[in-house]
Amino acid sequence: MVTPENAQWARRVAKPWRVVFVIYTVALVTGTHWPKLNLPDAPVTDKQIHLFAFGGLTVLLWSTRWLPAGGWLVGLAAAVFGVLDEITQAIPGLHRHASIEDLLINELGVVTALAWIWALRPIGGPPNRLRLAYRSFALSELALRPSAWVSLVLGAGLPAIVVGAWLLLGPDGGEPSSGGSLWLAGVVLGAVGAAFLIVTGLRRRREAARRDDRPCFACGGSCRGASFDQGGWGRCPTCGAVVHRGQWTAAPRLRPLWLVQAMGLAAREALIRLVIMLVAFWVGVVVILPDDLTITPNTVFAAALGGIALAGALAVGAYRSAEAQLHDEQAVRCRRCRNDLHVAPAEQGIGRCDECECPFVRVSDGSD
Ligand SMILES: [Zn+2]
Numbered sequence: 177m178v179t180p181e182n183a184q185w186a187r188r189v190a191k192p193w194r195v196v197f198v199i200y201t202v203a204l205v206t207g208t209h210w211p212k213l214n215l216p217d218a219p220v221t222d223k224q225i226h227l228f229a230f231g232g233l234t235v236l237l238w239s240t241r242w243l244p245a246g247g248w249l250v251g252l253a254a255a256v257f258g259v260l261d262e263i264t265q266a267i268p269g270l271h272r273h274a275s276i277e278d279l280l281i282n283e284l285g286v287v288t289a290l291a292w293i294w295a296l297r298p299i300g301g302p303p304n305r306l307r308l309a310y311r312s313f314a315l316s317e318l319a320l321r322p323s324a325w326v327s328l329v330l331g332a333g334l335p336a337i338v339v340g341a342w343l344l345l346g347p348d349g350g351e352p353s354s355g356g357s358l359w360l361a362g363v364v365l366g367a368v369g370a371a372f373l374i375v376t377g378l379r380r381r382r383e384a385a386r387r388d389d390r391p392c393f394a395c396g397g398s399c400r401g402a403s404f405d406q407g408g409w410g411r412c413p414t415c416g417a418v419v420h421r422g423q424w425t426a427a428p429r430l431r432p433l434w435l436v437q438a439m440g441l442a443a444r445e446a447l448i449r450l451v452i453m454l455v456a457f458w459v460g461v462v463v464i465l466p467d468d469l470t471i472t473p474n475t476v477f478a479a480a481l482g483g484i485a486l487a488g489a490l491a492v493g494a495y496r497s498a499e500a501q502l503h504d505e506q507a508v509r510c511r512r513c514r515n516d517l518h519v520a521p522a523e524q525g526i527g528r529c530d531e532c533e534c535p536f537v538r539v540s541d542g543s544d
Pocket residue numbers: 392393394395396397412413414415416417
């Protein structure tokens with residue numbers, strides 16, 4: 177349900193990303209079209225820059241919420257941009273050259289970013305969606321807090337910049353070798369890992385801090401004064417958005433073994449998706465590429481990096497759908513002790529396991 181209030185909230189959340197997107201795009205177009213630009217010797221190759229640059233562009237475009245959240249239009253727009261950006265480099269006077277290899281890597285960056293957007297999408301039925309909605313609400317709130325950004329930069333950004341600069345300028349730096357590239361890939365991976373841990377920690381604290389306040393995910397206002405029907409549904413007193421009493425319930429940690437079992441099916445689906453993608457990519461390369469084109473090692477290395485990131489996205493996607501399955505079944509099978517909860521009573525959408533006291537959310541139909 178879109179009300180003026182939550183449309184306003186969505187705009188507020190998207191606004192910083194829109195600013196970043198515009199600055200990023202201007203910088204990218206300038207960088208790719210600057211006359212006679214020659215990259216200094218560095219352990220990161222031109223191809224890897226293309227991969228990350230267009231992956232970043234895709235994620236930022238998606239974050240602006242200018243296009244529908246499904247991602248297909250975002251992917252199409254970024255893919256077309258990747259083609260235009262490469263073709264326009266052939267404009268005489270710029271002394272740049274358009275290359276099919278660059279173009280392929282641009283598009284691989286877009287596809288990899290799309291795979292991650294797919295892997296991290298809202299997933300599952302109503303109980304899991306409620307859990308995820310609280311997460312993304314807490315994340316949106318964090319993005320508006322300068323202190324969260326300071327923690328992120330100090331914890332992940334600065335160490336990565338220091339190590340990256342040491343690699344670029346240090347005694348062994350300056351050689352665009354694949355060994356240097358591996359190091360740099362390690363730095364990027366380390367920074368992403370550190371950023372993930374920091375954001376997860378801050379997000380958990382934020383969720384816990386606001387739990388008693390019962391924030392409305394549409395407008396951010398408190399729902400402490402809201403009343404709920406027997407199914408647990410109510411409305412936000414501030415903006416009137418539909419809320420569920422279970423949307424603030426803390427989830428217990430899931431046992432890894434259960435996750436592995438639930439992942440069986442999801443992993444098979446992810447594998448099928450990977451095979452389809454590889455076949456499509458192979459057909460695309462064979463049909464589109466001219467016969468006399470030789471692919472350089474730098475392109476192969478960048479393509480391998482993109483392939484690893486793609487496979488990672490599929491693995492994360494499979495893990496998340498297993499997680500979603502267990503959370504969706506929470507009112508049938510206890511998430512902490514596997515107790516059968518079919519007949520366990522729920523009061524206003526929330527019940528407790530009679531074995532271990534773990535709360536569960538039962539989402540009934542009839543939200544409106
Ligand atoms: Zn509200």
